[in-house]
Amino acid sequence: MFDFLNNLSQWAIPIIILVIVGYAYFKDVEVYEVFTEGAVEGFTTVVEIIPYLIAMLMAISIFRASGALEICLQILEPILSFFGIPRQIVPLGLIRPLSGTGSLGLVTELIQEYGPDSLIGRLASTIQGSTETTFYVVAVYFGAVGVKKSRYSIIAGLIADVVGFIAAIYIVKLIF
Amino acid sequence: MINHIWFGLISIGIVTAMLTGNMGPVSQAVLESVEEGAMILIRLIGPMSLWLGVMRLAEESNFVELLAKLIQPVTKRLFPEVPADHPALGAMMLSFSANLLGLGNSATPLGIKAMQELQKLNPKPEEASNSMCTFLVINTSSITLLPATVISLRVAAESSAPMEIIGTTIFATTCSTIAGLVADRVLRKIWV
Known part of the structure; x- marks a missing residue:
């Protein structure tokens, strides 16, 4: 299963490039x-994102650096432990939607x-693999097209993160 | 919404830092984080140029419309506001494929390309449209078949079964995507 997926993953980019370039070539596109x-738009698109990503x-x-996150953790830990969530994993749940590098560092540790x-x-x-850095995605995806009002999307994204976190704990405890 | 979150993070953070004596680390972290942000963006320029180039070819040759028709049965329900053969659907399909295969560096540019296509249909360009919110939620809930980064971490830590978390990851991410889509539909109705 993994070998198959891994092969698929390695083949995907070259094959997608070949299919799209080939299809265009035979359709007489220059x-x-x-x-x-x-490709010339690659640079300008990235430039558009700068202010949004920096702000976020x-x-x-x-x-994080102020210790406010730490305080949130201390408040949350006893509550979550009560529901059978291991306390070592709580920081990951809190950092995951905020910072991709932060959560990856925590998972490594x-x-x-x-x-x-x-x-x-x-x-x-499981948690690292099944959730995303919601704040980064919002800043980058909406920033790239100049959308300033994200409406309810952050809340919906965070609800998805919480459900993913709980589902990960449930399934890992059930299976292993 | 984002104004409240942004101000909340900054003001709560700085007040906490004053009380806990963490002003030094905060002032250092601010600059480090923006430098890191610039590095992320510089690394994004290459993949972004590559995929915007490839996607332009896919548009000129009408390949995206072909892809759009392919996933129409699914997208009709998820994105009712997007016309059936619109290039946005093809771009979204490629973006989802990249996510599913754990191709993080390519998933972001393809996702942004899809956003740009959705923006063309957006009547209020400053505000996220319904379709854009749905697309974003699917992305933030992380759809994946192959959590490549995590597997390589586990291999490096000499796990006896580095791949055993694929199943649990797919389960958890399916739950979060469904929850995100339900939240998207419910919040859309009550959001002013």
């Missing part, structure tokens, strides 16, 4: 010129400390 016409990252970094095949290691792996 492939080289048209590719570069599109600086606010999150203040919140947890795996090293408890071992990849421990309950905590499996939980950390």
Whole structure:
């Protein structure tokens, strides 16, 4: 199963490129010129994102470095432990939607400390794989097109994160 | 919404830092985080140029319309406001495929491309349309078949079964995507 998926993953990019370039070539599109016409927008698109990503990252970094996140954790831990959620995993649940590098660092630490095949290691792996950095995605995706009002999307994204977190704990405890 | 969250993070953070004596770390973290942000963006320029180039070819040759028709049965329900053969659907399909296969660096540019297509249909360009919110929620709930980064971490930590978390990950991410879609539909009705 994994070998198949891994092969698929390795083949995907070259095959997608070949199919799209090939299809265009046989449709008499000037492939080289048209590719570069599109690619020229790569830089400007990234430039559009700068203010949104910077705004998001600086606010999150203040919140984390100030110790406010730590205080939230101390309040949440006893409540979540009561519901059978291991306390070592609580920080990951809180950081995951805020910071991609932060949560990856935490997962690495947890795996090293408890071992990849421990309950905590499996939980950390599953949570990291099944959730996304919601704040980053909102900043980058909406920022790239200049959308300033994100409406309810952050809340919906956070609800998805919470459900993913709980579902990960439920299934890991059930299976292993 | 985002105004409240942003102000909340900053003001609660700085007040907490004053009380806990963490002003030093905060002032350092702010600058480090924006430098890190710039690095993320610089690394994004390459994949972004590559995929916007490939996507332009897919548009010129009408390949995206072909893809759009392919996933029409699903997208008709998820994105009722997008016309059946609109390029946005093809771009979304490629973006989802990249996510499913754990191709993170390509998923972001393809997702942004899909957003740009959705923006063309948006009557209020400053405000996210319903379709954009739905697409964003699917992305933030992380759809994946192959959590590649996590697996390589587990391999590095000498796990006896690095792949055993694929099943649990797919289960958890399916739950979160369904929850996100339900939240999207419910919140859309009550949001002013």
